[in-house]
Amino acid sequence: MSDRREFHDLVDPTVAHETIESLDLDPEPESVPLADARGRVLVERVDADLDVPGFDRATMDGYAVRGRDTFGADEVDPVELDLVGTVHAGVEPDVVVGEGEAAEISTGAVMPDGADAVVMVERTEEVRLGDDAESQDDPGRQGDDPDGPPSAVAVRKAVAPGDNVMLAGSDIAAGARALGPGTRLTARDIGLLSALGIDDVPVRGKPTVGIVSTGDELVRPGEEVHSERGQIYDVNSYTIAAGVEEAGGEAKLYPHAGDDYDEMERLLVEAADECDLVLSSGSTSASAVDVIYKVIEERGDLRLHGVAVKPGKPMLVGEVGNSAYVGLPGYPVSALTIFQTFVAPAIRDAAGLPEPQTATIRGKMALRERYAEGRLRLMPVGLVTDERGETLVYPVDKGSGATTSLVEADGVVAVDPDTEYLGEGEEVEVQLFSPDVRAPTLFAVGEADPALSRLLDRLERPRFLPVGSREGLRRLGGGVPDVAVVAGPVDRDVESVDLGGWTREWGLVVPAGNPEEIEGLDDLVERDLAFVNRNRDAGLRASLDEVVDARGDDAARRDVTESIRGYEVGTKGVESPARAVARGDADAGLGLRATAERLGLGFVSLGTESVRVRANPERIEKPGVKELRTRLAAAADIFASLDGYETD
Known part of the structure; x- marks a missing residue:
């Protein structure tokens, strides 16, 4: 009897949200160096332990004075004050400003005792002993040197006490509340903490999220994948890890687990001991080999299994040890969708981060x-x-x-x-x-093409869906894309604006040296040779079908297509047939001369076909479409770089 787990009680999505919210994901608070604090969230209030600034400070270059000594000063009748010294920034003043005196001062310097205002330097004029009438009448007077240091300063504008001075604590006073808990630290907050001399910043910890991918068919990127065994690269681990980081968590990838119960149990328990939340993807459906729900039931608490949502019905929520656990679907889009909808908000909440306004x-x-x-x-x-x-x-x-x-x-x-x-x-x-x-700035669909790929590289943020010429025209007629790229003969009339195009040589891609000595289509018809075709939406397939149709009536066409082994089974990728030839899986494949040359394969030409870029007539003034038209008109170098291509 089968032990398959069925989804009899799918819970409402609201229940799934509430269940995940009830899990304890909150990490312990921590202290981080100031240099690493940007973007983190304060866990407690920060008060100022000192005045900022900690002294009365000059806010501009000029002269420190007693404000009342300058009253009445103007351009016509300046007030002359005796200079008693100079105060530089970062140096403790060694002068005292008395009645009728001034001290030269730099921006940011400590105000000297006695002074309560600063006259900006532009409103003053230095006075030397040789400049006044008395010194000119007495040449023997000591210090009589018109080129010597000034002895006084003429003030041409009155200032009041406090002018051009930042008093101690005017930025933030000792004992004041500087930043509150929950503050997400930005550059300006880091500046304030720096001014307060705080180096270790108390912040909320980032929830640590362990990620375990399951399934015997998965291979980590960087390792060799064996497609003949049904292996695929592990997409979910890295996709979900990036989502965790975006949500404010810290992702921790664990070694790949297959569908072995003992290994899955070991990894989940290890991750639960080290993380606040454990995520797995795959092994959550009703298949008999999907055993992960058994691990959760035996080593933790399985709170729900199955949500009334598409995609992502087979979601698990529970606990393993002291860690929260969520099992995501195995398919990449389903996994990311369920993560963003149900899990990311919980991670943001645990990290103290708000929902992004632009989400x-x-x-x-x-x-x-x-x-x-x-x-x-x-x-x-x-x-x-x-x-x-x-x-x-x-x-x-x-x-x-x-x-x-x-x-x-x-x-x-x-x-x-x-x-x-x-x-x-x-x-x-x-x-x-x-x-x-x-x-995207430009949304294009249609025929995949090497020249098109190079052309799109010259645009800013385009999106291209390689759906084939036939499907591209259908979508263009539906009004969604900006442009469709169409190759070969077309059987659909869609209102559009032609932006330009090119021609490309097509035919049969064969192994290097053409060991089967294939000369044309007849060799595929008359001999038992393996052939890889393109799918029916491809322009190359339309060109090949047109050649076959020209051979006669329906009976003659059927005779050709049924005689060529592989004719009716087509691949999507423009290079897929050529790559099958390169692997030794086929004797010939439908493709381009440019592809054969690039892969070091042989080529038997069957003709040339036109490739046209056709625009939605309502989008021709869209900036992305106008940019494409401009780039296409200047793309002669692209076509010159590809074998079998010519600009149209």
Whole structure:
């Protein structure tokens, strides 16, 4: 009898939020050096232990005086004061300013005793002994040197006591409340702490989050992946770790765990001993080999298993030892969506960080989207701006297992369980995957192409979805993308504006040296050779189909396609057939001369095809589209660098 765990009692998403909020994620407070305190959150109030500044300070270069001695001074009738010395910044004054006296002073210097104001230097004039009439009548007077140091200063503007002086404690006084608990320390706060002489800063600890990825098929980046065994690179560990850091936590990656119960138990217990929260991804579904829920039940407390939400139904929440635990789905988009929706807020709360103000954005649905499944849907969406700069929202749905959806989607829209559809133009709120997410400057779809890749490198923040020529035209007709890149013969008439294009040589990519001596399509028809085709949305496939169609009626076409081993099975990637040839998995593949040359393979030409960049007619004035048109017109060097390419 099967021991498969079924999801009979899916809880409401609100219950899942409340359950996660009830877990104890709060880390212990800590002290960090001032140099590391930016962005951290104060855990307690900081009071000033000293006056800032700690002395009466001159706020400009000039002369320290007694304010009442300058009363009545102006440009016509200045007041002359005797100089008694100089005070420099950072030096204790060694002079006292008495009645009728002044001391030269620098900005930031300590005010000397007796002085209560500063006259800015621009409102004074130095006076030397040789400058007055008495010294001129008495040449023998001591110090009679017009080039010697000044003996007095003429003040041409009156000042009141306190003018141009910062009194001790005027910035912050000893005993005053400087910063309160919960303050997220910015550059200005760091400056204040520096002024108070505080080097060790009491802050909230960052919640430590242990991350364990499960599944026998996963391989860590940097290690060799064996696709023939069904292996894939571990995406979730690094994606979720980045999300933890963005939310204010400290991520700790643990060694990869397969689907072995004992190893999974060991890693989870180890992580629970060392972390405030443990996250796992994968092994949470109802499969018999998914055993992680058993570990939680036996070594902790499993509070819920299954949430009425799409994607991410098989979520686990509980405790292992003294640590909180959340099990995320295995598919990358599902894992990130559930993390951002349910877990990131809890990490931010534990770290004392507020919800980012820019974490949500409002936009209008670019097209109608049907939905009626009776549970909350967290719909991955992308953003695009229209010709007026308004934000449009479109669904990104390649299936939860599609890793590229992570970069094609900008966030999620929460769709209520009772919603049957979202209408075109309906306003929705998008929960962004990151506060740094911005709509692309150009949204392009269509045919993947080496020249196009180089062209996009010259634009600022473009987004391109390689969906093929046929699908690209369909989406352009739907009004969502800015442009579609279309190659080969097309069977769809879509209103658009042609921005320009190029031609490329296509044909059969064969092993280096062409060991099977393939000369053309007939060799594939007449001989038992393995062939890798492109999918039906690709322009290259349309060009090949056109050549086959030219051979006769439907019967003749079927005879060709059925005789070529692999004709009806097509790959998505522009280089995929060539790479199959390079691996020795095929005798020939549909591809470009440029690809064959780059991979060191042979090539049998079957012709050239046109590649056109076609724009949404309502977006031709959009800055990103105008920039693309300009760059395309100046891209002759790109086409010259690729074998088989010519500018159109």
